[in-house]
Amino acid sequence: METKTFSENPPAAAGSLKERQRQERVELILEAAEEVMAEKGYYEMSMDEIAARVGIAKGTIYLHFPGKEDLFIALFKRGLTSFLSGIARIASQPLSATERLKLILMQAYDEHRKKQSQVFMAVFSGGNMRKETVLKQLQMREYLKELASYISKILEDGKATGEFDGSIQTSVMLTAFLSLLNRPHYEEMLGEASFSAEELADQVGRVYLHGISGK
Amino acid sequence: METKTFSENPPAAAGSLKERQRQERVELILEAAEEVMAEKGYYEMSMDEIAARVGIAKGTIYLHFPGKEDLFIALFKRGLTSFLSGIARIASQPLSATERLKLILMQAYDEHRKKQSQVFMAVFSGGNMRKETVLKQLQMREYLKELASYISKILEDGKATGEFDGSIQTSVMLTAFLSLLNRPHYEEMLGEASFSAEELADQVGRVYLHGISGK
Amino acid sequence: METKTFSENPPAAAGSLKERQRQERVELILEAAEEVMAEKGYYEMSMDEIAARVGIAKGTIYLHFPGKEDLFIALFKRGLTSFLSGIARIASQPLSATERLKLILMQAYDEHRKKQSQVFMAVFSGGNMRKETVLKQLQMREYLKELASYISKILEDGKATGEFDGSIQTSVMLTAFLSLLNRPHYEEMLGEASFSAEELADQVGRVYLHGISGK
Amino acid sequence: METKTFSENPPAAAGSLKERQRQERVELILEAAEEVMAEKGYYEMSMDEIAARVGIAKGTIYLHFPGKEDLFIALFKRGLTSFLSGIARIASQPLSATERLKLILMQAYDEHRKKQSQVFMAVFSGGNMRKETVLKQLQMREYLKELASYISKILEDGKATGEFDGSIQTSVMLTAFLSLLNRPHYEEMLGEASFSAEELADQVGRVYLHGISGK
DNA sequence: GATGAATGAGCATTCATTCAT
DNA sequence: CATGAATGAATGCTCATTCAT
Numbered sequence: 001m002e003t004k005t006f007s008e009n010p011p012a013a014a015g016s017l018k019e020r021q022r023q024e025r026v027e028l029i030l031e032a033a034e035e036v037m038a039e040k041g042y043y044e045m046s047m048d049e050i051a052a053r054v055g056i057a058k059g060t061i062y063l064h065f066p067g068k069e070d071l072f073i074a075l076f077k078r079g080l081t082s083f084l085s086g087i088a089r090i091a092s093q094p095l096s097a098t099e100r101l102k103l104i105l106m107q108a109y110d111e112h113r114k115k116q117s118q119v120f121m122a123v124f125s126g127g128n129m130r131k132e133t134v135l136k137q138l139q140m141r142e143y144l145k146e147l148a149s150y151i152s153k154i155l156e157d158g159k160a161t162g163e164f165d166g167s168i169q170t171s172v173m174l175t176a177f178l179s180l181l182n183r184p185h186y187e188e189m190l191g192e193a194s195f196s197a198e199e200l201a202d203q204v205g206r207v208y209l210h211g212i213s214g215k
Numbered sequence: 216m217e218t219k220t221f222s223e224n225p226p227a228a229a230g231s232l233k234e235r236q237r238q239e240r241v242e243l244i245l246e247a248a249e250e251v252m253a254e255k256g257y258y259e260m261s262m263d264e265i266a267a268r269v270g271i272a273k274g275t276i277y278l279h280f281p282g283k284e285d286l287f288i289a290l291f292k293r294g295l296t297s298f299l300s301g302i303a304r305i306a307s308q309p310l311s312a313t314e315r316l317k318l319i320l321m322q323a324y325d326e327h328r329k330k331q332s333q334v335f336m337a338v339f340s341g342g343n344m345r346k347e348t349v350l351k352q353l354q355m356r357e358y359l360k361e362l363a364s365y366i367s368k369i370l371e372d373g374k375a376t377g378e379f380d381g382s383i384q385t386s387v388m389l390t391a392f393l394s395l396l397n398r399p400h401y402e403e404m405l406g407e408a409s410f411s412a413e414e415l416a417d418q419v420g421r422v423y424l425h426g427i428s429g430k
Numbered sequence: 431m432e433t434k435t436f437s438e439n440p441p442a443a444a445g446s447l448k449e450r451q452r453q454e455r456v457e458l459i460l461e462a463a464e465e466v467m468a469e470k471g472y473y474e475m476s477m478d479e480i481a482a483r484v485g486i487a488k489g490t491i492y493l494h495f496p497g498k499e500d501l502f503i504a505l506f507k508r509g510l511t512s513f514l515s516g517i518a519r520i521a522s523q524p525l526s527a528t529e530r531l532k533l534i535l536m537q538a539y540d541e542h543r544k545k546q547s548q549v550f551m552a553v554f555s556g557g558n559m560r561k562e563t564v565l566k567q568l569q570m571r572e573y574l575k576e577l578a579s580y581i582s583k584i585l586e587d588g589k590a591t592g593e594f595d596g597s598i599q600t601s602v603m604l605t606a607f608l609s610l611l612n613r614p615h616y617e618e619m620l621g622e623a624s625f626s627a628e629e630l631a632d633q634v635g636r637v638y639l640h641g642i643s644g645k
Numbered sequence: 646m647e648t649k650t651f652s653e654n655p656p657a658a659a660g661s662l663k664e665r666q667r668q669e670r671v672e673l674i675l676e677a678a679e680e681v682m683a684e685k686g687y688y689e690m691s692m693d694e695i696a697a698r699v700g701i702a703k704g705t706i707y708l709h710f711p712g713k714e715d716l717f718i719a720l721f722k723r724g725l726t727s728f729l730s731g732i733a734r735i736a737s738q739p740l741s742a743t744e745r746l747k748l749i750l751m752q753a754y755d756e757h758r759k760k761q762s763q764v765f766m767a768v769f770s771g772g773n774m775r776k777e778t779v780l781k782q783l784q785m786r787e788y789l790k791e792l793a794s795y796i797s798k799i800l801e802d803g804k805a806t807g808e809f810d811g812s813i814q815t816s817v818m819l820t821a822f823l824s825l826l827n828r829p830h831y832e833e834m835l836g837e838a839s840f841s842a843e844e845l846a847d848q849v850g851r852v853y854l855h856g857i858s859g860k
Numbered sequence: 861g862a863t864g865a866a867t868g869a870g871c872a873t874t875c876a877t878t879c880a881t
Numbered sequence: 882c883a884t885g886a887a888t889g890a891a892t893g894c895t896c897a898t899t900c901a902t
Binding site: 047058 | 878
Binding site: 042043098155158159162163164165166168169172173175176179180182195200203204206207208209210211212213214 | 313370377378379381388390410
């Protein structure tokens with residue numbers, strides 16, 4: 001897809017050399033921003049520090065992003081997109097709905113993607129940014145809806161096959177699932193031992209699927 | 216001689232007039248701060264705006280709180296304490312563990328307490344503040360542990376009576392429960408219709424207790 | 431002397447009870463202010479701290495002094511007056527000009543009066559306060575002139591008796607003498623051992639009187 | 646190819662264009678600060694006013710100095726260094742100790758250097774700043790000691806040649822000399838006519854060297 | 861008279877954003 | 882294009898002064 005129609009610059013067709021370099025730059029910036037964001041959160045992420053980590057001048061960031069908020073939005077989209085692509089892959093696998101949900105949990109808890117998740121989970125869990133900032137960006141909604149629809153689809157699938165309880169509203173199931181996705185950090189606050197991604201996914205999966213009730 | 220009665224020193228229970236007024240002021244400030252905090256989050260909550268909303272001078276806030284962080288801490292404690300008192304009441308009722316959890320969910324989703332919850336939920340969900348700020352305050356940990364212990368107690372009770380599945384770790388149950396407590400705002404993001412507190416509590420409660428699986 | 435014509439208050443002739451108490455208050459405030467001033471200097475001397483040290487309310491200070499500057503002025507006058515009375519006593523003694531100067535030096539270096547001296551020496555050595563603050567107060571000039579005149583008188587006396595060199599202008603002698611009066615604190619900066627008041631007065635006196643030249 | 650010449654790194658001797666401009670800016674700021682400092686003292690020297698006088702934005706100052714204190718320290722060092730360089734030149738001249746002291750006095754009284762002297766004299770005369778501020782900066786001590794050592798050296802020289810009285814402690818001589826260095830402003834307070842630097846140096850020199858005693 | 865809570869102007873400092881080079 | 886010096890609005894905080902009680 002990605003039919004970019006931006007190449008109107010005089011010099012050339014913005015071939016692939018320049019463009020590739022440009023994309024690289026953007027990528028580096030996002031990576032650094034992600035790092036800082038994960039370490040310090042939105043408000044303590046300074047453009048200076050990002051630039052410094054990339055090794056470019058502060059002004060250069062503004063060549064690629066109109067402002068700090070926009071950089072964050074990009075970060076968010078990137079994280080979500082990456083997450084989504086994983087979800088999409090999982091969603092399309094010929095597995096039971098149950099299996100697919102478990103895989104998604106595992107992906108969410110995966111340390112590897114942690115930083116990226118952190119960025120958009122931060123938005124989910126609220127309080128982290130001016131809400132307008134985030135919501136004003138309509139595209140974000142679209143991405144979120146896409147995420148929601150993938151999961152809803154799985155939930156509906158499950159209902160159809162009888163795997164899941166048809167009497168519970170899908171939106172509630174979805175909501176609860178999303179809540180559980182955000183790898184909890186109460187652990188650290190409460191001083192509990194951390195679980196591995198697998199363990200956590202397994203146990204949380206059991207709660208989500210079968211509840212905490214004894215039979 | 217010096218037959219001092221019990222209320223002559225200014226700092227402590229200084230009669231009731233001054234002290235009452237003082238408490239009122241503090242309350243007003245906290246209320247305004249809570250509002251701003253809920254609207255904009257910690258970093259965009261400015262002392263100026265709080266003062267303006269209360270209708271007092273900026274300096275007055277500093278008569279009651281040493282600084283912005285302390286004001287936040289107070290806010291946090293206030294929210295958590297209020298929440299905790301509800302939890303404590305519920306926890307002590309002669310109800311089944313299951314019933315008690317449901318009541319707690321209802322309390323958490325109650326619109327009335329929403330803003331207060333938001334403040335300390337914000338801390339839960341992280342990213343909102345410099346972690347040091349929050350964690351340096353040891354009492355906070357204590358309060359959080361108290362919350363955790365109330366809920367853990369109920370969970371253990373349930374396990375003992377056979378209501379809950381003894382093969383799932385209490386810490387996981389707890390973690391999942393806390394995650395679900397935070398009234399989800401994906402709703403608004405996803406444009407879904409909101410549920411009432413009762414409905415939400417009921418449905419989420421079902422998921423938490425019995426899972427989403429069909430029988 | 432002190433023929434105060436301020437007693438026009440309705441209640442009474444502002445007898446001596448009220449007035450005495452009033453003077454006591456003023457004295458206590460000045461004492462505390464002097465202390466703080468000596469410890470922290472003008473700008474870090476806060477009305478709050480002074481009030482706290484006296485054990486009165488901040489507002490009460492304003493019943494006796496129109497403002498911080500005025501309090502300082504009073505402090506200055508008090509120190510200078512006290513110093514002056516010493517000078518006056520010394521000046522009037524039937525001693526040689528030389529002896530009298532030595533006594534003045536000793537008084538200046540006397541640890542006992544240190545705090546009081548510090549206050550007005552601070553003005554001398556400049557930089558400590560907005561110059562206008564000090565100079566706007568014309569009376570200060572008068573007091574300073576009085577100090578200058580006492581010393582000039584001694585210097586002239588000395589010239590008359592041949593004790594002092596008539597070819598050096600009195601104003602220079604005066605200026606140099608005043609400079610030497612301010613007990614130096616380079617000592618502490620330079621890490622030198624401090625002298626006692628006597629030693630210092632003696633040695634500085636020798637320099638001032640006979641110069642550092644070998645004969 | 647990258648035929649880098651010897652001056653490509655920004656931080657260090659970055660060529661001469663940028664660096665020169667930078668030094669100019671720093672110089673302008675220091676000059677303005679010096680002015681304000683001389684007029685109002687440390688506490689009433691506001692960053693705003695300095696910026697305004699230079700004609701730059703407030704933030705720009707912080708590009709060159711980490712904070713107000715540091716700006717002051719720089720000011721102090723600058724004044725003292727400048728003064729010291731003069732002293733060093735004088736001290737090394739093949740003149741009698743007496744002559745050298747006179748030259749130093751002249752330099753100190755020179756109107757031209759007045760403002761610069763004022764800054765570090767302000768530190769000398771104390772009261773002007775939180776003592777910690779100044780003394781915490783160890784280098785300051787070093788500079789002061791260097792000044793003291795230059796003068797002590799001259800004094801010792803004089804004693805060795807018999808010019809000066811060997812029975813007076815060098816530290817006292819030094820202390821007295823430093824006191825006299827601070828061009829007295831009692832003049833202005835006392836309304837006396839000011840002397841020219843030469844006259845003043847000459848007369849004060851006579852006092853310092855030979856004392857005020859008539860033979 | 862006292863009090864001390866309230867005021868609000870003033871200040872140092874930060875940082876996203878701009879723009880001349 | 883890239884740079885990074887410059888900007889200036891915004892913010893937390895202090896403290897002399899006022900005034901209702």
